Amino acid sequence: MSFVNAAPEMLAAAAAEVSHLGSSLCAANAAAAARTTGLLAAAEDEVSVAVAALFGSHGETYQVLSAQAAKFHSRFAQTLAAAAASYAGMEADAGQSLLNIVNSPAQALLGRPLFGNGINGAPGTGQDGGPGGLLIGNGGSGGSGAPGHDGGNGGAAGLFGVGGAGGVGGFGLPGGNGGRAVPAEPEGCSATAATGDRRGLTGRQRRRRRSGRCGRSARLGRQGRRGRCERSPHRRCRRWRWQRWVARHRWRRR
Structure with a gap:
């Protein structure tokens, strides 16, 4: 039956609704039992007594059937809940394996997984929380500190995640630090180190800096190629501009 699709969340919700419905039916049957099984005769004649006994027997029969239906209802709700738990367990095992x-x-090379939350520190040990996945994952919470010891630090979060909370310290001692929300950048790889400190520059100077080239082109700026002048990092080489103007006017004269 490959066309059957089971959703554990929907099965669990259906099992809860079925159990609630069974409880409501049992309460209603118990409330109606006294009025349907113990009927009094309308008069002392034989006909009234026979009619009351007949309706009372029908009420007793209904109570027996309703008790059997309640047992079946309870078993059905238990089976439905067990099926939901079984499907959820199978999906969790398959997802965990993948x-x-x-x-x-990533765990073998970097010591951290790509996805997943960090492990929480054990209470009373002051253990640090485990770091979350490099891409997606929350940091684990630090364990509370034993008497006379500090609390554990929270684990660092991944690229998308929340750092773990620091553990509570022992009596009179500080708790642990919370985990970083973003992994620490390696030295020399920050945005400021890559692009340089742009504070104090005007918009025109930034545009000129972006439009220029670096490295070999900057060193060749004096030779007439496109690049920045070595004497002024924020302006183009004046000599290169002059050579370009002369070349343009020569071409027009021809």
Whole structure:
């Protein structure tokens, strides 16, 4: 039956609704039992007594059938809840297996998985929380500190995640630090180190800096090629501009 699609969340919700419905029916049957099984005769004649006994027997029969239906209802709700738990467990195992396959190379090379939340520190040990996945994952919370010890630090979060909370310290001692929300950048790889400090520059100077070239082109600026002048990093080489103007007017004269 490959066309059957089971959603564990919907099965669990249906099992809860079925259980609630069964409880409501049992309460209604119990409330109606006294009025349907113990009927009094309308008069002392034989006909009234026979009619009351007949309706009372029908009420007792209904109570027996409703008790059997309640048992079946309870078993059905239990089976539905067990099926939802079974499907959820199977999906969790399959997802965890796939997650382990994806995280194993990163865990072996970098010491951290790509996806997943960090492990929380054990209470009373002051253990630091585990870091979350490099891409997606929340940091683990630090464990509370034992008497006379500090609390554990929270684990660092991944690129998308929240750092773990620091653990509570022992009596009179500080708690742990919270985890970083973003992984620390390696030295020399920050945006300021890559682009340079642009504070104090005007918009025109920034545009000129972006339009110019660096490296070999900057060193060749005096030779007439496109680049920045070595004497002034924020202006183009005046000599290069003059050579370009002369070349343009020569071409027009021809």
